[in-house]
Amino acid sequence: MDIHAILARELKLAPTQVQAAVTLFDDGNTVPFVARYRKEVTGSLDEEQLRQLVERLAYLRTLADRKTTVLDSLRAQEKLTPELKAAIESAETLQAVEDLYQPFKPKRRTRAMMARSRGLEPLAQMILAQPLTHDSLAKLAQPFLNEEVAEIETAWAGARDIVAEIISDDPELRGAARTLARERSEICSTQLEAAQDPTKVFAQYYEFTIPLSRVRPYQILALNRGETSGALKIELRMPEVEIFARLKQKYPLNPQSPLAKQLLLATQDANERLLLPAIERDVRRMLTEEASAHAVRIFAENVRALLLQPPIRNHSVIGIDPGFRTGCKIAVIDPTGKVMLTGTIYPHEPQKQWDESKTTLKRLVKKTNADVFAIGNGTASRETEQLVAEIIAEGTRAEYLITSEQGASVYSASPLARAELPDLDVTLRGAVSIARRVIDPLAELVKIDPRSIGVGLYQHDLDDKQLSEALDAVVESVVNAVGVDVNTASPALLRYVAGIGAKLAEALVAYREANGEFRNRVAFRQVKGLGPKAFEQAAGFLRIVDGNESLDNTAIHPESYPIVRNLFALIGVTGTGRDLSKQLAEFCQKTTLAEMAQVLDCGEPTLADILEQLARPGRDPRDELPKPLLRRDVMKLEDLKEGMRLKGTVRNVVDFGAFVDIGLKHDGLLHKSQMRRGQTSITVGDVLEVVILSIDAERERIGLGLPET
Numbered sequence: 001m002d003i004h005a006i007l008a009r010e011l012k013l014a015p016t017q018v019q020a021a022v023t024l025f026d027d028g029n030t031v032p033f034v035a036r037y038r039k040e041v042t043g044s045l046d047e048e049q050l051r052q053l054v055e056r057l058a059y060l061r062t063l064a065d066r067k068t069t070v071l072d073s074l075r076a077q078e079k080l081t082p083e084l085k086a087a088i089e090s091a092e093t094l095q096a097v098e099d100l101y102q103p104f105k106p107k108r109r110t111r112a113m114m115a116r117s118r119g120l121e122p123l124a125q126m127i128l129a130q131p132l133t134h135d136s137l138a139k140l141a142q143p144f145l146n147e148e149v150a151e152i153e154t155a156w157a158g159a160r161d162i163v164a165e166i167i168s169d170d171p172e173l174r175g176a177a178r179t180l181a182r183e184r185s186e187i188c189s190t191q192l193e194a195a196q197d198p199t200k201v202f203a204q205y206y207e208f209t210i211p212l213s214r215v216r217p218y219q220i221l222a223l224n225r226g227e228t229s230g231a232l233k234i235e236l237r238m239p240e241v242e243i244f245a246r247l248k249q250k251y252p253l254n255p256q257s258p259l260a261k262q263l264l265l266a267t268q269d270a271n272e273r274l275l276l277p278a279i280e281r282d283v284r285r286m287l288t289e290e291a292s293a294h295a296v297r298i299f300a301e302n303v304r305a306l307l308l309q310p311p312i313r314n315h316s317v318i319g320i321d322p323g324f325r326t327g328c329k330i331a332v333i334d335p336t337g338k339v340m341l342t343g344t345i346y347p348h349e350p351q352k353q354w355d356e357s358k359t360t361l362k363r364l365v366k367k368t369n370a371d372v373f374a375i376g377n378g379t380a381s382r383e384t385e386q387l388v389a390e391i392i393a394e395g396t397r398a399e400y401l402i403t404s405e406q407g408a409s410v411y412s413a414s415p416l417a418r419a420e421l422p423d424l425d426v427t428l429r430g431a432v433s434i435a436r437r438v439i440d441p442l443a444e445l446v447k448i449d450p451r452s453i454g455v456g457l458y459q460h461d462l463d464d465k466q467l468s469e470a471l472d473a474v475v476e477s478v479v480n481a482v483g484v485d486v487n488t489a490s491p492a493l494l495r496y497v498a499g500i501g502a503k504l505a506e507a508l509v510a511y512r513e514a515n516g517e518f519r520n521r522v523a524f525r526q527v528k529g530l531g532p533k534a535f536e537q538a539a540g541f542l543r544i545v546d547g548n549e550s551l552d553n554t555a556i557h558p559e560s561y562p563i564v565r566n567l568f569a570l571i572g573v574t575g576t577g578r579d580l581s582k583q584l585a586e587f588c589q590k591t592t593l594a595e596m597a598q599v600l601d602c603g604e605p606t607l608a609d610i611l612e613q614l615a616r617p618g619r620d621p622r623d624e625l626p627k628p629l630l631r632r633d634v635m636k637l638e639d640l641k642e643g644m645r646l647k648g649t650v651r652n653v654v655d656f657g658a659f660v661d662i663g664l665k666h667d668g669l670l671h672k673s674q675m676r677r678g679q680t681s682i683t684v685g686d687v688l689e690v691v692i693l694s695i696d697a698e699r700e701r702i703g704l705g706l707p708e709t
Contacts, residue, residue: 001067001089003060011052017043021053030498031473032480033537037557040603047477063094070101079104087171095282099171112165115158118148123155124162127262130254137258156262163266168274173250177243177275181283184239185212189223189232197231205232212283217291218655221461224288236280243279244271292462294655299467300474302653303450305683306404307478309441310622316340316370318361319435320388321405321427322380324348328357331431332368336488337439339421340368342428347387348380358391365391371398372630374438376405376430382664392632399630401438402661404651407448408433416447416492438628442482446475447492472496479541481621483555486524486542487517499537504530520549521558545618554613563602564610570599581615629687637664637700642692645707650686658682660690660704668692668702675706 004022008015020041024034031054035047042050067088074080084100091097098105107113115124123144133140141155149155167173191197191206205226210219226232247267253260314335321329327346333339341364347357364370373388375381381402388400411417412429421429436444445453450471479496486494486508494505504527511527512518521539524530530538540557547553551561567573571587573580588596588611597604613619629649648662657674659667670690675682682688694703 001060001064003057003064006060007053007056010056011049013045013049013053014043017045018053021045021050022057025054025057028533030476030537032476032498032541036480036555036609037540037559037606039605039609044605051473063091063097066094066097067091070097073101074104077104096171096175099174102171102174103166103169110165111158111161115161118158119146120144120149120155120158121162123159124166127159127163127259127266128166128251130252130257130259130263132254132256133258135258137262140258160262160266160269163263164270164274167247167251167267167270168278170250173247173275174279176246177279178282180242180246181236181238181279182212182286184242185283186210186237187212187215187220187223187287188235188237189226190235191231192233193230196229197226202226202229202231209237212287215287216655217294220287220291221295224291225461234284236283238276238280238283240271240276243276244268247271247275292466295462296467296470298654299462300470302684303453303471304474304478305653305685306453307442307445307475308482308622308625309685310625310627311440311442311620312372312438312628315372315439316368317372317374317435317438318364318368318370319374319376319431319433319438320384321376321408321431321434322378322384324380325350326427327351328380328384329428329431330361330364331428331435332364332370333432333435333439334368335439337436337443339424339432342424342431344428348383354387357387358394361388361391362394362396365396365398372438373398373400374403374435375400376408376434377402377661378405385663389631389633399632401628401630401649402663403434403437404453405430405434407445407452410452411448414447416490420490442478442622443490443493446479446496447490450475483541483543483620485545487512487544497538497541499534504534518544519547520544521547521552543618550617554617556610556613560602560606560610563600563607564614566600567596567607567610570596584611584614625685626687628685631663637695637697640664640692640695640702642695644692645689646692647687647689648704650682650684650688653682653684660688662690662702662704664700664702666700666702668704670704670706674704 004015004018007013007022008018011018020043021034024038024041025031029038031047031050034042035045035050039045045053070088071080071085074084088097088100091100115121123141126140137156138152141152144155145152149158186209188209189205189207191202197203202222202225205223208223223232223234227234244267247270251263251267253263316332316334319331319333321331323329327344328348330341330343330345331339332341343360343364345357345360346353361373375384375388385400385402388398392398392400408430411433412426417426417429417433421432424432433444433447451467476496476498479493480498484493484497491502491505491509494500494508495502497505500508507527507529508524515526518524521542521544524535524539524542536559540555543554544552551558551564556564571583573583593604593608593611597607600607629647646662648660648668650658651661651667652659655672657669657671660670661667668690670682670688674693689707690704691707692702693705694701696702
């Protein structure tokens with residue numbers, strides 16, 4: 001199979017682009033590096049296209065390997081015919097290869113295998129042939145009787161078992177039955193055991209039926225979870241009549257043959273005992289795989305949006321990890337993330353030190369000049385929000401926001417947290433993490449397993465390997481898009497830089513601690529283990545803010561520095577900063593990009609990227625996104641009225657809508673039906689103006705919509 005041609009056709013790319021990209025990846029280059037620094041080679045394929053290519057390339061290579069394994073097995077069995085070989089070589093999916101291999105695949109000891117071992121294969125072939133004969137069934141079976149097959153009916157039963165297996169293993173029939181099942185089946189659920197669902201989580205699925213053509217991925221995952229928990233019984237109602245008709249059409253009875261009834265019995269057995277259960281397993285597996293893949297994509301998109309939340313720069317932050325009995329843990333950090341003070345207050349039950357806690361917070365604000373409170377969204381969050389809102393109303397110059405504390409406890413107990421905050425109790429580290437998530441969400445959240453961030457749906461039911469790979473790819477993409485200050489970054493952040501990984505990240509930090517800050521990118525070469533290839537992949541994504549080479553604080557790769565020098569000489573650069581931007585703009589008005597690239601002997605895409613970086617040195621793409629929503633007062637459920645407009649922050653996006661934090665204990669639901677046609681994509685972290693559509697005070701559920709204007 002020509003993998004490159006298949007990739008070019010499926011992804012609608014030029015064969016030269018595919019060939020170039022595959023060669024680059026086979027040579028050990030990373031997706032971020034190829035996307036940014038090898039545009040001339042790939043024809044400017046973007047990161048999304050390259051990741052699709054990598055994913056599909058891996059599948060096609062797995063398919064090719066499987067074909068080789070199957071063909072080798074068939075040769076060893078001496079079962080490989082020219083027709084079978086051609087069918088396998090032309091198969092386009094792993095499922096098609098497995099269907100073709102099914103009749104020859106080594107199996108556990110089946111009824112058909114035992115019948116074959118007793119010499120009944122010729123009798124089975126006779127059933128399939130449907131001969132016209134006047135011999136009785138007894139006479140036809142007589143030659144096959146022996147010590148193991150003592151009776152006539154035993155012989156025919158064994159022969160039918162062989163026929164049933166032949167029919168059920170027929171690749172053409174399997175494919176047709178699977179297609180019919182996908183197109184015409186319904187999935188149904190009923191309540192199985194009330195005790196397994198005491199809170200009625202799965203109540204909407206107690207009597208539930210939906211065609212497979214209309215079922216949503218989240219419904220499949222919910223049904224699977226209900227089945228696993230013992231609360232639901234799941235049934236796939238397949239078009240059994242149509243499937244059986246296909247079997248009879250492929251293996252027709254001859255009414256004139258005395259073996260017609262034997263074939264009918266074998267066909268019924270093949271359908272009911274072998275084929276339908278196998279097809280049901282296949283379809284359920286396919287539905288789960290598709291639903292999981294969809295959920296992984298949603299999870300990854302949410303994680304990307306969360307990691308790209310803009311930092312709140314130049315603020316000291318008081319992080320509060322709320323709690324009742326154990327108190328609210330407090331950590332004050334400066335604008336660089338350094339811990340200034342920590343402590344604990346007890347405003348809630350059972351201590352109820354409300355006024356003392358307010359006094360403590362006011363004193364901290366005055367002492368540290370902190371002006372932002374970051375309150376974790378877990379237990380006692382809204383009660384603590386009331387505390388903070390009161391001191392702001394009483395004159396404290398500050399604002400607050402509720403931030404996700406998902407994964408903070410995981411980080412607090414991790415080796416990384418112990419290394420970063422060795423002098424702090426594990427409970428106080430959570431408050432530090434909450435505060436740092438406001439200062440720089442990306443730098444802090446990369447310290448946590450992305451699966452613990454909690455911005456997906458049914459993430460604990462998903463394939464662990466698939467989810468990990470998808471989330472790691474997202475984190476890698478975001479980290480490299482933003483860039484990393486090599487002199488302040490933690491090993492957790494550095495490990496996602498292209499070409500680095502966990503081991504080199506530790507080596508970079510160890511070198512920095514032993515030798516002081518890096519002054520230029522050339523110094524990376526001194527780090528043990530960081531060879532030429534790793535340097536090539538990583539250098540452009542690692543920033544040095546106050547080094548001795550100004551280009552080191554840009555995304556311009558060191559390999560392009562000579563181009564920049566020649567550009568400066570061509571323009572006659574005399575300034576930096578705003579003056580440089582002005583000079584570049586004036587020069588670009590006098591000539592075209594193509595003319596400049598020809599003079600400088602470089603590609604146009606690379607030159608365009610260089611000019612953009614020179615015009616906006618130190619640019620952080622996150623700064624162009626909407627800022628987090630800061631609040632000064634607290635909202636209660638009884639304050640809401642239908643039709644009220646207010647602003648909220650999107651906390652999670654799922655198939656059926658978005659959950660929006662509007663300042664209450666529970667997020668409101670903006671159902672997908674309320675989103676306007678043409679509505680731009682809503683992502684985690686977006687600040688939206690919403691309107692209250694419904695209020696269910698008993699269940700504390702808020703229905704939201706978007707304002708008409």
